Amino acid sequence: MNKLLKKSLLWPLTAVAAIGFLSMGCSSNGEFGSSSDAAEKVYVAPGEHDEFYGFFSGGYNGQLGVYGLPSGRHIFTIPVFSQAAVNGYGYSEETKAMLQTTDGFVPWGDAHHPELSQTDGETDGRWVFINENNTPRIARIGLDEFKTQEIIEIPNSAGNHASSFVTPNTEYVSAATRFSIPMKEDNLENMDVSIDSYKENFKGTISFIKVSDEGKMNIDFQIMMPGFNYDLSHAGKGPSDGWSFFTSYNSEEAHTMLEINASRNDKDYIAAINWKKAAEYAKEGKGKMIPGKHYRNYIDHEEGGIAKSEVIEEVRVLDPRKLEGIVYFLPTPKSPHGVDVDPTGQYIAAGGKLSTVIPVHSFEKMMTAIENKDFEGEDQGIPVLNYDSILHGEVENPGLGPLHTEFDGKGYAYTTAFISSEIVKWDIEKTEVVDRIDVYYSPGHLMIPGGDSRNPDGKYLVALNKITKDRYLPTGPEMFHSAQLIDISGDKMQLLLDFPTEGEPHYAQGITADKVKKRQKRFYEIDENNHPRAAKSEKATRVERDGNEVHVYMTTIRSHFAPDNIEGIKVGDEVYFHVTNLEQDWDVPHGFAMKGANNAELLIMPGETLTLKWEPKKEGVFPFYCTDFCSALHQEMQGYVRVSPENSDTPISYSTGQ
Amino acid sequence: MNKLLKKSLLWPLTAVAAIGFLSMGCSSNGEFGSSSDAAEKVYVAPGEHDEFYGFFSGGYNGQLGVYGLPSGRHIFTIPVFSQAAVNGYGYSEETKAMLQTTDGFVPWGDAHHPELSQTDGETDGRWVFINENNTPRIARIGLDEFKTQEIIEIPNSAGNHASSFVTPNTEYVSAATRFSIPMKEDNLENMDVSIDSYKENFKGTISFIKVSDEGKMNIDFQIMMPGFNYDLSHAGKGPSDGWSFFTSYNSEEAHTMLEINASRNDKDYIAAINWKKAAEYAKEGKGKMIPGKHYRNYIDHEEGGIAKSEVIEEVRVLDPRKLEGIVYFLPTPKSPHGVDVDPTGQYIAAGGKLSTVIPVHSFEKMMTAIENKDFEGEDQGIPVLNYDSILHGEVENPGLGPLHTEFDGKGYAYTTAFISSEIVKWDIEKTEVVDRIDVYYSPGHLMIPGGDSRNPDGKYLVALNKITKDRYLPTGPEMFHSAQLIDISGDKMQLLLDFPTEGEPHYAQGITADKVKKRQKRFYEIDENNHPRAAKSEKATRVERDGNEVHVYMTTIRSHFAPDNIEGIKVGDEVYFHVTNLEQDWDVPHGFAMKGANNAELLIMPGETLTLKWEPKKEGVFPFYCTDFCSALHQEMQGYVRVSPENSDTPISYSTGQ
Structure with a gap:
């Protein structure tokens, strides 16, 4: 064969x-x-x-x-x-x-x-x-x-x-x-020229990109070359x-x-x-x-x-x-x-x-x-x-x-x-x-x-x-x-x-x-988290409205989200979930998936903050959950967001169940 | 440890x-x-x-x-x-x-x-x-x-x-x-109801999806269940x-x-x-x-x-x-x-x-x-x-x-x-x-x-x-x-x-x-290709303009595209490359990548037709190439598209170099 x-x-x-x-x-x-x-x-x-x-x-x-x-x-x-x-x-x-x-x-x-x-x-x-x-x-x-x-x-x-x-x-x-x-x-x-003017007009370049000690790249120079x-x-x-x-x-x-x-x-x-x-x-x-x-x-x-x-x-x-x-x-x-x-x-x-x-x-x-x-x-x-x-x-x-x-x-x-x-x-x-x-x-x-x-x-x-x-x-x-x-x-x-x-x-x-x-980072230190939207403890979690932008400062730790219930979101809002994983151990990511999101999930490493944008299009109550099997009670790690009509005057409210 | x-x-x-x-x-x-x-x-x-x-x-x-x-x-x-x-x-x-x-x-x-x-x-x-x-x-x-x-x-x-x-x-x-x-x-x-009305309003469903002999799925029935x-x-x-x-x-x-x-x-x-x-x-x-x-x-x-x-x-x-x-x-x-x-x-x-x-x-x-x-x-x-x-x-x-x-x-x-x-x-x-x-x-x-x-x-x-x-x-x-x-x-x-x-x-x-x-398909028969935009031979390749839509009926075979040079495309056009892979052997895909495309490449199996949409935003001459290392002359498998200004009257033209 x-x-x-x-x-x-x-x-x-x-x-x-x-x-x-x-x-x-x-x-x-x-x-x-x-x-x-x-x-x-x-x-x-x-x-x-x-x-x-x-x-x-x-x-x-x-x-x-x-x-x-x-x-x-x-x-x-x-x-x-x-x-x-x-x-x-x-x-x-x-x-x-x-x-x-x-x-x-x-x-x-x-x-x-x-x-x-x-x-x-x-x-x-x-x-x-x-x-x-x-x-x-x-x-x-x-x-x-x-x-x-x-x-x-x-x-x-x-x-x-x-x-x-x-x-x-x-x-x-x-x-x-x-x-x-x-x-x-x-x-x-x-340039917009005829392709059969190749020999006359087409050129190549060779580029040298300088790398700094920290790894920053910048193009130091290009060399103009024949059109090969x-x-x-x-x-x-x-x-x-x-x-x-x-x-x-x-x-x-x-x-x-x-x-x-x-x-x-x-x-x-x-x-x-x-x-x-x-x-x-x-x-x-x-x-x-x-x-x-x-x-x-x-x-x-x-x-x-x-x-x-x-x-x-x-x-x-x-x-x-x-x-x-x-x-x-x-x-x-x-x-x-x-x-x-x-x-x-x-x-x-x-x-x-x-x-x-x-x-x-x-x-x-x-x-x-x-x-x-x-x-x-x-x-x-x-x-x-x-x-x-x-x-x-x-x-x-x-x-x-x-x-x-x-x-x-x-x-x-x-x-x-x-x-x-x-x-x-x-x-x-x-x-x-x-x-x-x-x-x-x-x-x-x-x-x-x-x-x-x-x-x-x-x-x-x-x-x-x-x-x-x-x-x-x-x-x-x-x-x-x-x-x-x-x-x-x-x-x-x-x-x-x-x-x-x-x-x-x-x-x-x-x-x-x-x-x-020998160079491996195993997780991110939560104390060193400098994300401007991080909630570095459950106490810091909150939901804030700014016009039609809503920012959810959320945390994850086995096996719950804080907050886990949110109301007062309206159709037409732009909701940003800023999710901080409070875990401080190796290999304990949490995931965040939101029903109706038109992008992907977030997979958040310990100590890290990531943001998912969500634009709810329908009224109803929509679940979110942890996508990474994080503990024996992973299936319990979930929450709901209530979405009301655009003209609703329901104020923002949220709870962590505690 | x-x-x-x-x-x-x-x-x-x-x-x-x-x-x-x-x-x-x-x-x-x-x-x-x-x-x-x-x-x-x-x-x-x-x-x-x-x-x-x-x-x-x-x-x-x-x-x-x-x-x-x-x-x-x-x-x-x-x-x-x-x-x-x-x-x-x-x-x-x-x-x-x-x-x-x-x-x-x-x-x-x-x-x-x-x-x-x-x-x-x-x-x-x-x-x-x-x-x-x-x-x-x-x-x-x-x-x-x-x-x-x-x-x-x-x-x-x-x-x-x-x-x-x-x-x-x-x-x-x-x-x-x-x-x-x-x-x-x-x-x-x-429904848009309060999350704490859970016991009153929340329900589950269990769904049975019928599968036909050909595999077609349809939801035969759902059973309404308590809100667990x-x-x-x-x-x-x-x-x-x-x-x-x-x-x-x-x-x-x-x-x-x-x-x-x-x-x-x-x-x-x-x-x-x-x-x-x-x-x-x-x-x-x-x-x-x-x-x-x-x-x-x-x-x-x-x-x-x-x-x-x-x-x-x-x-x-x-x-x-x-x-x-x-x-x-x-x-x-x-x-x-x-x-x-x-x-x-x-x-x-x-x-x-x-x-x-x-x-x-x-x-x-x-x-x-x-x-x-x-x-x-x-x-x-x-x-x-x-x-x-x-x-x-x-x-x-x-x-x-x-x-x-x-x-x-x-x-x-x-x-x-x-x-x-x-x-x-x-x-x-x-x-x-x-x-x-x-x-x-x-x-x-x-x-x-x-x-x-x-x-x-x-x-x-x-x-x-x-x-x-x-x-x-x-x-x-x-x-x-x-x-x-x-x-x-x-x-x-x-x-x-x-x-x-x-x-x-x-x-x-x-x-x-x-x-x-025993069920394996190794490639698609070109004779059975029923894609409406397929070019099933090099003779059938062409480029057609319909308003600002341009359809390129293209073929691939080791080691060239037909056509491989296209002119008359304008900024603002919607260009559809319908690429048919004419190969009829196992494991000879060709890929198609277009500079400036805001989606992915195409990976086209033998006998298959796939379509990439491209909306050129700049004037110039842009290459396309085969992304799959298909032969000793794979690096030669390329072409160019010339893009002229929106108001240009350059007519569509194309060649296969033969």
Whole structure:
């Protein structure tokens, strides 16, 4: 069955077929040994913890999934770019602002590349960043509370795919346009021009977002780029610290039927960006401040954790044709997708998705070539280096459709081959394949904890497969995606486990559990609750009318609400329930659901205050209740609101039953 | 650590403390044997399938989670009552109507009790039903496509908790009000009355929803009930087929501070409903048709799978005080929560959450008592049977806070004890505890595949724990809930696995995989696509303007859209992208995301058509792209829409680049 399915994956790809791949024998020598051995390796007994956190992008669900490794268990989902009914994110008054953009309120996002914050080139467990493609944005998630704490929009961009990758000390997180759009040089506002004026009018940008010590993001500068498609990125490290690398495809600048028209050139480019030099230019005031309206949404910890929006009107744009030494093009076969820098910072591997080899550039050779102005020419004013001058080597026989590479810290690299459905292990110095293993099916990214950092934990590898088919019990036409856990601690890779993943995970990052565990907040101190509408004790609970606005200052504690009966509400009122959870222990949330509310519930953590807006449309008596099974008397945790006609003169009254 | 945590769970429960539970030694004899043994038992090797499907309610996420057992892997989530960013459910034009209610569009739900359809008292793998509490509804999910196919609203109800339980041939699915609300006898419209008129004005209803052979639901009748809180239910089977049992609490009819005021009576009731007799009355036209506006939303397979809404204005209501023999009260200690009927249909076990025993009623004795009019009196016109006359026995030492019971088909019952965090196994005939095992922490429901049917698969038991705390790597204040898999194939229960669950699963149902596997649809036949806006080939693609409405008839196939460039769109237009996925193979969805759309993406299965509405607000050229990594040239699968000013006279034009 599997063999048959695998064969069927070699669908007719117009462009791929045209290239004429070398026919390759896929020797599968990575069979899982004894099933018992694998079972033991992935089993985490009740009461024990996984060894690694895995942070998996949710792809088109817009969120970030948290998995334990080696068990493959999905232990949490952090809402980021999409509304989440589960806890009211994007529905509650405190969180709505997180999803504001220059396009208005956008309830959905497409999240691709989580990247852990780094210190000295190693993951440090403070934050995860993650990009959104469709409405270009980057989010920062705090690993103290596993919450999205900030989202910044990227102006003058479309399809924010080559994002969010950090520099070795998290000085910057970067982003690039996947889709170029029509922009003028001195005003990057998207223009109403004919699409077939692409070559004349369409441009790209690469953005560097400064991250403060507290995590605050602001766009330090954008670099104006030719109208290619920019795909993926990684920062340099060690000797290459100060540089970032971005793949591009569509150097043909095609604007229609890209599957053919953007696959014509033998080589596209990796753009090598000297961000340290660019940052100096920016600091000196070089480039221009131009319009670039964008939102920065953030949790205001000074005011009760309420999300606020700040609108920024301008950005600084640097023109690499005028500011020498900040961008060079590295010719790279063919329509490269991933670009990955090895732990030493010396080697830059590209995943040329239509390439028959994995080209590996040498940073040292690149620097020598730049110094010697060893250029084969220039493209739209950007110097193009000589491929042969900068090449460390080409890995032959890398499988069909090589995409992404990670590293084990022991001198080996691992590359996914999408079309031939395998992972290929190769020696970085020798650029020679040393092992290969079949995966099911069609891996996109792969992940080794710390595998893109200076210090990988080379014990496990996760293949993020894009096609699932028969890997699990069938679930109709739609199904979860699938990941596979591979033991890479020995010479031979060993397949251990298939585990399903939610949404469409693209990339993932892993980290030793201890780095994150020590930062955990278990609940919020009620004494530190600075929400302006918090009732910090039952005595402080009350209901106040202000015109047609009614504010209910409510508390929850096992197993009752205060107040639990409210009268004097009228049809046409805007009722705000500000619910404070008075519990002060780990894992005692309360939920709040109100009949007739046209948003979601609230899920309120101990010590927290959240607000639900309710606009009653009918007369009657409507219940509310706790949605989280909080105690043996959880079913008794309820209350009623009486709604009278609009012209009623029933005054506000309420009781707690005590 | 675990012992300490367990102790801390015995928090001060006002009411529980007041009752003075017997102090009990919790002898934990269910330690997991060798870890290796457990590891082997739960390991499902790559390429192999789980033995059972588990359908887990999502609780406050409003969805239905699908898990494989024994691996505990989360293999799918079916969107039901909440918007789902992941595939556009509740956002796309085809699915919006599914979330329409008499309260308007409600984007969220609280889903509690999945129940598999049955034939002759056994699960048959056709459908899963699931209830929604907050806006009373029941959904029917088709297990051919793993999609919500119908949602019916329950009028004259609030807090639809005792739902959705089926009769042995899925003749009916039932529902009951958790919260009574003010209703008049001849017009159940919710009334604007004082909450402290509770005893006078507040009533409950129990609803029986007829299910046709095709699965169409309609409310056959409602039974008007005293103003108690109705909690859970199960239908009889075998000898008790024709009856359904509903627990009630708050027979005190308290309306404030229920944790104390609804815990005063020593016994509340199980309501035994003779639904066959009630159905006959209804068929004879007994009772009254009264106002009861409600929505029935359904996928119209006759018209392209587009969700439609039907509004029904009236319902039939039966008054049990006037129609003899349809309702009897079975006194049951104390604030009973679960009510479960054993596989023989003879015994009815209640989970009296504040009770020190598990009372087990005998159906045979109940029938004799009814025949002999052996009543201890009546409550609001409903006969109350004598507890002693109907009792089969009381299970002593059942743990603190017994809630729910399931059965293994071998003569044993298993009950969760919420407060003492254990599962207790008892002999049904002897009503004696024979084994007990600690679980972590505080189990609500439990599930044995088929465990509430006539024919359980008594191999595994899943404890659905309500408190997680330290079971997984910590994830800040909020965390997933946790389930535990227990081997019940031997005399002693054996704990095998902790697995995290998404949302807040209350109840779950399990079924042998084969019953569901054989029904699977893998994709939709393009020839059978009857969507009125489908483009069933690239030749049929087009863009049509109708005033300010623009309809784009678009197709997707690896790896391009047709058309992929569109001009002539203007600010102020309403653009509808009707996207048909032309693929005809398993697991080749395409996604469609449009920059500036204020809803979600579309995730379109092979052969399917879905529609995204877009209202462009700015001039410029905006990209769209495929969100699902569909092929090696997925990144090339994109297009552009040019938006001109409102007063522009640019005509519609489009191209496919070919």
